[in-house]
Amino acid sequence: MSNTKVLPLLEPDAPAAGAPCCPPLAERPFTAEEAARTAKMFKALGDPVRLRLFSLVASHEGGEACVCDISDVGVSQPTVSHHLKKLREAGLLTSERRGTWVYYKVAPSVVAAMGQMLALPREGA
Template sequence: MTTSVAIEIGTEPARAVACCPPLSRTALDAESARTAAAMFKALGDPVRLRIFSVIASSPEGELCVCDLPDVGVSQPTVSHHLKKLRTAGLLTSRKEGTWVHYRVSPEVLSAMSALLQPSF
């Protein structure tokens, strides 16, 4: 990773100083980058982001598909979006009778937070 530098000019000889702190503590390896990109790509759709947000903010920590609020698309489309979120590793699910309950994968929020957390 390269760091931008600025040259200070004054009465002293010019010296290089760090311009900006790095945005991340470490660079991602190829596999971590693929995983993170899949997660962010899945969240790039407004309906999926809204579904993820509703599930993530559920007081019980999980939400039955029957309790999802109307997100402006048909039920088959909601199922499609839930599958995309599960495939990207953002959600886990468990079946209880005929209903499926979804929860945010435990490590997802901390991993995404760490990735977006600046190092300064």
Template sequence: MQEPPEAEPAVPCCPPLTSAELSEADARTMAAMFKALSDPVRLRLFSRVASHPGGEACVCDIQDVGVSQPTVSHHLKKLREAGLLTSERRGTWVYYRVAPGVLAAMAAMLTRHS
């Protein structure tokens, strides 16, 4: 199994909410990320990937979330489109990782800076 890539530094997509009023573009970017996570199935899938040993998860290991396999694929696609997950096909399976720096970047957006 290959080693996970080095963690990239957090580069927030947008300034922290408490630093200044959001621009329209930043608000759209943030809304897309939070919208992708607002669905309980997507949030569970994201959590399963984020907490999976080794930092990546095969779709075969995370798909049991109470919905059909095509629905799981749809939700994973939404998470990828929002920039929250990356994926890599290996043979017949797809492996998912949380996009580099995304958790730290989201935390930075929500952190109060003085």
């Protein structure tokens, strides 16, 4: 039985997973709601420990990491748990409990949506 939790930054009624919360930056200005949702995601990544944890999970073999494999980032275990919780709340990570350990994965649809949002149009396109 899986305890996977995802708190996405995607539109709740988006027709397809991976639909960005916001349009590409060059398409139109964000609404206040879109800006707030997007800021939460970037705020989560704006902390150096969180960014490092996110990078550790993303680069871990197999695309997922046990908390026991990524907790050595120079802060206490409760602080690691707090930062991982913030990354989950921002929709950047998913988690699954297996026995006594929690395994984390990067939420690929959200990262893809971030990339689409930050993409600028090509010149001449």
